[in-house]
Amino acid sequence: MRADAQRNRESVLAAAGRLFDAATDPDQVSMDDIATAAGVGKGTLFRRFGDRIGLIRALYEQRALRLQDALAVSPTRPPAEQAVELLRAMLRFKLDNRVLTLALESAGGGSPYRNEAYDHWHALLADLVAEARGPQAADYLAHALLAGVRSDLVEHLRDWPEARWHEGLNALVGSVLGDAGQFGLPTGHRAD
Amino acid sequence: MRADAQRNRESVLAAAGRLFDAATDPDQVSMDDIATAAGVGKGTLFRRFGDRIGLIRALYEQRALRLQDALAVSPTRPPAEQAVELLRAMLRFKLDNRVLTLALESAGGGSPYRNEAYDHWHALLADLVAEARGPQAADYLAHALLAGVRSDLVEHLRDWPEARWHEGLNALVGSVLGDAGQFGLPTGHRAD
DNA sequence: GAACTATACGGACCGACAGTCCGTTTGGCG
């Protein structure tokens, strides 16, 4: 990859990130806007990322990497506890990247399920589910758990306080994985 | 409402239904297509339904009414059993109305949660959840259960056989509502 | 049944936007 191409790729991603963060709705951000903000021609965008969805996906995955690193499975901790932590982290991620995740998950045409980050988290969760309750339906249950933090559901419930979300996620994960563990909040308050 | 307006409204909905049923992707169906198929001017579409999402929503709700009638809660049957039945019915509905539900749930801009049918089902499910396990987080759990049959998830898992879906839904509902009943398939979990 | 009016009709028109094309520029190698 030529040096200028690399440079441009990065400034496009940076510009797109800035624009999505500033917007309140994914389609306030056009490809022209991104090209302009990145100081780059439109052709460059499409040559590098193929199409709009490709760009959004690339940006999403770039940001998702941070999460993935922070969430390694540990064979010793109770799976339910880890699952709650994972879902909470995803919830926070969707709140922090509201417009971007909306863009990805509501991009007409491009399934939100066709991206590496999703596969990664799904596999992780499916393992936890299988560990907690056996392999039966573990695959589906992992999908269902992730669906509980779909970005437009998060959007729909946007004025719920954090505690209400925690209560919900605890109830959900507790039901599915068994709530042997206590899932006290890492940040201090407790759900009892 | 004038007679011609009424007539046109119906032929638009019918034409749109036909076109969505025949398509493989929601945005193969343009508003011009619908107008032409309905034998009506484009202005008529927009005057009646406001915008594309309005039309899709109207069609969706029209079809959803059939389901709603078939799914009344009965105070005597076990809630978990009723919940499974409801989710299975929704799954079948999404399979039968694949492109239409995709159109609704991926319509950029229009939240899939802002339609009467969703509210109806959510309220129903929330009651069942509350009956089965108390009011704690019942609202969220109902959302989460419904998210388990989101149309793009259904799409993503489109080649799963029916049995696998049933297994998954049984496991999910069984976990959340308690699987006192047996719902036709062994779940192998929490037999206490 | 004629005159009248509110309502509805239709399709030309508009603006926006994703995606393409091609003449020009440039990084990097021999």
Next chain:
DNA sequence: CGCCAAACGGACTGTCGGTCCGTATAGTTC
């Protein structure tokens, strides 16, 4: 230094959702 594959940029295109306004008609009143 000279070459050329790779990359660039931005004018251009096609499509589509949505609007506008002159025309037609349902329904009502006398």
